[in-house]
Amino acid sequence: MRLVIYLRDKSGRLKEIQNVKAVARLRNYLTEAGFLEDKGIDILINTLHSFQEVTRHHQLEEVKCVATATIRQAKNQNEVLARVKNETDFSMQILSEFEEAYFGYLAVVNSTPFESGITIDIGGGSTELTYFEDRKLISYHSFPFGALSLKKQFVKDETPTVEELNSLRVFIINQFKTLDWIMNKNLPIIGIGGSARNMVQVHQEYTDYPLAGVHQYMMSKQDVNEINHFLQSITFSEMQRVEGLSKDRADIIIPAMEVFKCLMDCVDTDKFALSRKGLRDGVFYEELTKEFGLSIFPNVIEESFYELATDYNININHVFNVTESAMKIAQLLNKAGYSSINKEDAKLIKRGVFVYNLGSYIDSESSSQHTFYLLANRTIDGLLHKERLIIALIASFTSKAAFKRNVTPYSQWFTKEELTKYRLLGAIIKFAYSLHATKRNIIDHIGLEAKGEGLLLEVTCNKDWKPEHYQVEKQKKHLEKQIKKSITVQFSIN
DSSP states (O other): OEEEEEEEOTTSOEEEEEEEEOOOOGGGGBOTTSOBOHHHHHHHHHHHHHHHHHHHHHTOSOOOEEEOHHHHHOTTHHHHHHHHHHHSSOOEEEOOHHHHHHHHHHHHHTTSOOSSEEEEEEOSSOEEEEEEETTEEEEEEEESOOHHHHHHHHOSSSSOOHHHHHHHHHHHHHHHTTOTTTTTOOOOEEEESHHHHHHHHHHHHHTTOOSOOOTTOEEOHHHHHHHHHHHHTSOHHHHTTOTTSOGGGTTTHHHHHHHHHHHHHHHTOSOEEEESOOHHHHHHHHHHHTTTTOOSOSOHHHHHHHHHHHHTTOOHHHHHHHHHHHHHHHHHHHHHTSOOOOHHHHHHHHHHHHHTTGGGGTOSTTHHHHHHHHHHHSOOTTOOHHHHHHHHHHHTOSOHHHHHHHHGGGGGGSOHHHHHHHHHHHHHHHHHHHHTTTSSOOEEEEEEEEETTEEEEEEEESSOOHHHHHHHHHHHHHHHHHHTSOEEEEEEEO
8 A cells, every 4th residue: 555645846747755655465354255354444444544644744635545456346345435434534436447457557658658568567456457559548457366366376385386386377378368459469568566666676686787767667578587587596585685676575576477477478579668657646647637638648758858847947948049059060960971860869969958968957067977867867757768878978978088987887788889979969969059158049050061171160140159159169179079070160240
């Protein structure tokens, strides 16, 4: 059970400021006949009392309390709802199977870059799958089994035997085969919830992953198999001490991972991604956007960059002007044969310009280091980890030496040609910013032509350009090194 608190910030957006977890495992108190035992209801009420202390302290304007599979499946759910209403501050809403699946899907399409995919959310007593295409929900299904119920049904002791695992796999695959809309889809699977998050955290620790954050982290089938094999090869007491794995999840992580493995086989995919945003975020998005009548964000990355602009006081007008100059320089270099910047590179330039020098918000003297660290280690919805790192490298570019220092821990992620390209894009952005050093938007025209052994860059301005000229002369060497040509910059005024 979780209590999540959101606070409206200066821009009007709501940000998560507190996330409190309590291990309740109410599923264990659901009898064979389908009734939630008094002990289970007492745990529920006591946990809500604990949450109530927090909600009262913060004097929250609105509290939404939702329940999922265990309460939904309980035949005495009316008694449970009545006790919650009478004994706590909360009024509990039981989500339907569709709502539980829908809210997970909503969280994924509003916080990840996937246009099409299959989501899976393994709870204690149910597993929700959705299939979405072009960000539209196509199909959904809720299976009446979860990590806890699978453990209870198939695993006698704390860890499963080979025979128990085989029985578990046969059951799961037969269940998945009832859904023809997932078979051989060859789409990424996006995992939601604690089991998927723990698997990712274990993998990151296992591989000494150098970046922070788990949201939008990618794993291959080999990665999943490797972690599954590792966890099955150790004792239960060792598993409880594994970095990245919550102690309270040690006994259910293997059944959950078997579900992920079987789903990857059925879907025929090598891509498993984690969405840290799940059911509660979907409920939140629905609440947040209901006044607009549109629950799906038009563009996830644009929303994320708007958030960055707000958090770090980015001057959008200045960004627009620098972007125009950077794109013009890129086009001129392409035309002259000194670069081959394509549409994807152009996107990188635009995003790099947007967050260039963002670290000056913390300290202007060491802005580049702060820019790289903030972008490389901050979750940016809509950008996978490698894409986020590329933006960090471009936006923090100051020199080839500094670039090399930043990229060294990740050098195996890129080819030599890719790194050369990113240095060029960084140098173009740095040069474009020097053309707008005083933020006056004085540039009217930029032209480029060959001049002897080098290049002549002609810049026409509508105001005095001396401060810009000083910065350009200081910074142009970085672009010269990337294109291996000397550049003479000639300013003139209209």
